[in-house]
Amino acid sequence: MKPQGGWVGKILRVDLTSGKISEQSTYDYVPKFMGGRGLGAKICWDEVPPEVGAFDPENRLILATGPLQGTLAPTSGRFMVLGKAPQTGPVESFCRSGVGGHFAPELKWAGYDAVIIQGKAPKPVYLWITDHKAEILDAARLWGLDTYQTQQMIWKLHGPKTRVMVIGRAGETKSRIACILTDTGDASGQGGFGGVMGSKNLKAIAVRGTGTVNVARPKDLMEITHHIQKLFSRKSLRSDPYQPEEKNFKYNIWGGEYGRGSLSLLPGELLDLCNNPSSGYSQTPDGCFACPVSCRSRVKGPDITPGVAFCAQSYMYLESMVHQPEKGYSKVTWQAAKLCDLYGINAYDLMAIIPWLSDCFREKLIKEEEVGLPMKEIGSWDFIHKLLHKMANREGIGDLLAEGGQRAAAKLGGKAEKLSRMYYPRAGKFAGYREHWVYLGGFPTGYAVPQLALMWVLDNRDALVSHSYISALWGAAFTVGQNALTAVPEKIIPVLKPVMKAAYGSAEAAEFVRPDGKNLNWKWAAPVVKRYHEHSLLKDCYVLCDILFPFLFNANTPDHVGDLTLESRIFSAVTGMEMKVEDSYKIGEMINTLERALAARDGRTRKDDNLYDIYFEKEDAGGRKYKREDLERAKSDYYRLMGWDVKTGTPTGPTLEKLGLKEVAEGLEKRGLIK
Amino acid sequence: MPQEVNRRTFLKGITLGAFGLGSVVAVGNLLEILTFPNGQKVALAKMVILADKSICSGCRVCEIVCANFNSGGRNSPSLSRIIMEKEIMGGDYQPKVCHQCADPPCLKVCPVTALQVDKQRGTYARIIDERACIGCQKCVEACKQYFRPSRPRYDAQKRRSVKCHLCFGDPQCVKYCPLGVLRVEKSDKGLMVGYPIIQED
Numbered sequence: 001m002k003p004q005g006g007w008v009g010k011i012l013r014v015d016l017t018s019g020k021i022s023e024q025s026t027y028d029y030v031p032k033f034m035g036g037r038g039l040g041a042k043i044c045w046d047e048v049p050p051e052v053g054a055f056d057p058e059n060r061l062i063l064a065t066g067p068l069q070g071t072l073a074p075t076s077g078r079f080m081v082l083g084k085a086p087q088t089g090p091v092e093s094f095c096r097s098g099v100g101g102h103f104a105p106e107l108k109w110a111g112y113d114a115v116i117i118q119g120k121a122p123k124p125v126y127l128w129i130t131d132h133k134a135e136i137l138d139a140a141r142l143w144g145l146d147t148y149q150t151q152q153m154i155w156k157l158h159g160p161k162t163r164v165m166v167i168g169r170a171g172e173t174k175s176r177i178a179c180i181l182t183d184t185g186d187a188s189g190q191g192g193f194g195g196v197m198g199s200k201n202l203k204a205i206a207v208r209g210t211g212t213v214n215v216a217r218p219k220d221l222m223e224i225t226h227h228i229q230k231l232f233s234r235k236s237l238r239s240d241p242y243q244p245e246e247k248n249f250k251y252n253i254w255g256g257e258y259g260r261g262s263l264s265l266l267p268g269e270l271l272d273l274c275n276n277p278s279s280g281y282s283q284t285p286d287g288c289f290a291c292p293v294s295c296r297s298r299v300k301g302p303d304i305t306p307g308v309a310f311c312a313q314s315y316m317y318l319e320s321m322v323h324q325p326e327k328g329y330s331k332v333t334w335q336a337a338k339l340c341d342l343y344g345i346n347a348y349d350l351m352a353i354i355p356w357l358s359d360c361f362r363e364k365l366i367k368e369e370e371v372g373l374p375m376k377e378i379g380s381w382d383f384i385h386k387l388l389h390k391m392a393n394r395e396g397i398g399d400l401l402a403e404g405g406q407r408a409a410a411k412l413g414g415k416a417e418k419l420s421r422m423y424y425p426r427a428g429k430f431a432g433y434r435e436h437w438v439y440l441g442g443f444p445t446g447y448a449v450p451q452l453a454l455m456w457v458l459d460n461r462d463a464l465v466s467h468s469y470i471s472a473l474w475g476a477a478f479t480v481g482q483n484a485l486t487a488v489p490e491k492i493i494p495v496l497k498p499v500m501k502a503a504y505g506s507a508e509a510a511e512f513v514r515p516d517g518k519n520l521n522w523k524w525a526a527p528v529v530k531r532y533h534e535h536s537l538l539k540d541c542y543v544l545c546d547i548l549f550p551f552l553f554n555a556n557t558p559d560h561v562g563d564l565t566l567e568s569r570i571f572s573a574v575t576g577m578e579m580k581v582e583d584s585y586k587i588g589e590m591i592n593t594l595e596r597a598l599a600a601r602d603g604r605t606r607k608d609d610n611l612y613d614i615y616f617e618k619e620d621a622g623g624r625k626y627k628r629e630d631l632e633r634a635k636s637d638y639y640r641l642m643g644w645d646v647k648t649g650t651p652t653g654p655t656l657e658k659l660g661l662k663e664v665a666e667g668l669e670k671r672g673l674i675k
Numbered sequence: 676m677p678q679e680v681n682r683r684t685f686l687k688g689i690t691l692g693a694f695g696l697g698s699v700v701a702v703g704n705l706l707e708i709l710t711f712p713n714g715q716k717v718a719l720a721k722m723v724i725l726a727d728k729s730i731c732s733g734c735r736v737c738e739i740v741c742a743n744f745n746s747g748g749r750n751s752p753s754l755s756r757i758i759m760e761k762e763i764m765g766g767d768y769q770p771k772v773c774h775q776c777a778d779p780p781c782l783k784v785c786p787v788t789a790l791q792v793d794k795q796r797g798t799y800a801r802i803i804d805e806r807a808c809i810g811c812q813k814c815v816e817a818c819k820q821y822f823r824p825s826r827p828r829y830d831a832q833k834r835r836s837v838k839c840h841l842c843f844g845d846p847q848c849v850k851y852c853p854l855g856v857l858r859v860e861k862s863d864k865g866l867m868v869g870y871p872i873i874q875e876d
Binding site: 005070071072077102105109148151152160161183184210211212213214215216217218221222225226229233235236238241245260282284285286287289290291292293294298299300306 | 727729730731732733734735736739740742743744746747748749750751752753754761762763764765766832847850851852853854855
């Protein structure tokens, strides 16, 4: 029986080599694999064997929406880009990257749940999808244009309501850290899928849909939407759109300290200009599709590139704030981030590359004349625009850096490589990703949390540790009047107890530090991380927002307990298929195991789930250390909980069969990875 | 009952004396009636949605909640009665609402009196009676003369025109707008809004 709502039922397959466009039924994969990350993982399992490289024509670029996209469901503007990722290194492996904005609903309204792109076009092309049909069109005149210009050209051709996923110069030159951008800042960055698009000679994917997505129980959906809106936000004050009209209400992002419009968090020249009505600069909240909060800022001004500001763009060029401390977050900081967007480079990786280059220069490992960059002027406009130009066009040192920070460091070797480990924690063959806001191991500042270390070693990209679990920790920190970096574990643990009980089944899970205050408590690492993986897998399969879901910490109630039933309630209302929370966790577990099987097929073993030595050497602000044997024990616990082989970290045959992944078990068996 | 009242305007139940051209007269608690030079008489809307685009975040919740609520769960902005017009690079987001015009062009052209004034709910919104609509799209064309995009829209699946009816007095777009861009203006006397006061937008 087909579900009454949610999915629109068709997957578009485009073979760029032959120019053949075909359709297949989504119901080959769903509801078992849900959508988004689950759908993409299954397609990759079926179609992308380990022999295929990320830049090979046979690699698939999968744009997968979930059941909720295109409906009223809150934060349903997101979708996932999946495939074999060039950024994962040194071995390229399956990875995913989420994108917000307004592309996903447009794709659903055009009649497709997902797009699979394979092959390589003989000359530059772009894909035009509209209401149940797709065309491959010539992009000779778009090739070489920046991401904004390309979109403007496409809007001229296909109308301004068209949403476009586009690559810039970096994608065209097959940079391993190129992103795919849509509108003025939403991008699929991690994984380097921009390079995959470039390798396929595909400049852009343009979508315009006028169709509908059916919702099985529209009234229920409206009720749950209203409930979620009330949990996360309030209407704005007319005098200040960043303040809620209800006094003392906290927007429920990261435990309540953040809210509408990210630029207001960044004091400096630009914010001052925006707050001055006569300056001609302005910032207004900007939302992804159907978002109840609108956490980003839309910034414009007479001499700056307009666009949307959020974390990646906001914090990319922090060096400029050191360079000109009196200006704070200045126009240079903003323009650097926007230039990055125009070239289509993943800003997250630059947040590691720039400080790493600076470290290398300080240690005299690179010379100014060698690299051709004004290294003494790090933080200036001169430095960043030269660096980005070189990286996008692969000139000189840029050619090396376009391979991504960790690969570049490995190529330089020696001390330069050692310095890079500060920014790239995961050791082994499946690394390549920068830390995601939360510092591991308590440095340069902050606290060691065992759960975070375990998340980092197990993920197949950067563990999204800044969301989900950590939001509860941060929320507790804000509650006791401290911030994310200064909170003392002993103070936040009492606040965390009821929250952790609701989320992970036991109040004890809150105690990540032992009562003596000297040692970390690893006991709850494995069960918490298992549940964390289930939460994030599910969120990426329904495809909801990383920041809002799972809702662990409520900043506006005295006990701060969140609500973990929200996602499954939205899903039930949209599809008409009753989903219990416990059942949904089983789906999360199944897809987590499938992703692990994919990695195992690419050669990942227990050895690759590891951190570099420095993470075990340094002490955190409380004098505690990660210990290698603790991490190894937690890994064993985790594998055992998931039903994976403890020695290799590969899912076992019986586990796969129990989860309904018989074909995966057979595939692994064929390759001799399980007996 | 003045002869020049066009039956199409469907003002049954309102019996007032003849008024001077262009005059506005209130009689007791009856609705204000506006008489235009062409003799058209339509009761003024008592309720209208206003939008403050300066703080709009462009999240499109208004569009999708409208379609979800009014089109039986068919979530699509092409069915929504409020329309989000975006200029992405310029950063200009405009929710386009139906003005519930004082002299509604859509209402005047309807050949089958499907377009009516909603007196039953007390909003006096200009609504389309689905049972009567024949899907000729004349209202869509008429609105387009003054307002782009046209506020009444054509539902191709049901072959009928649809337009904003203020959700029976509780506009869902206003209720669900997360930022408070949209608000409702009410007046028992009726509101002089839309065409001919606003000629175009």
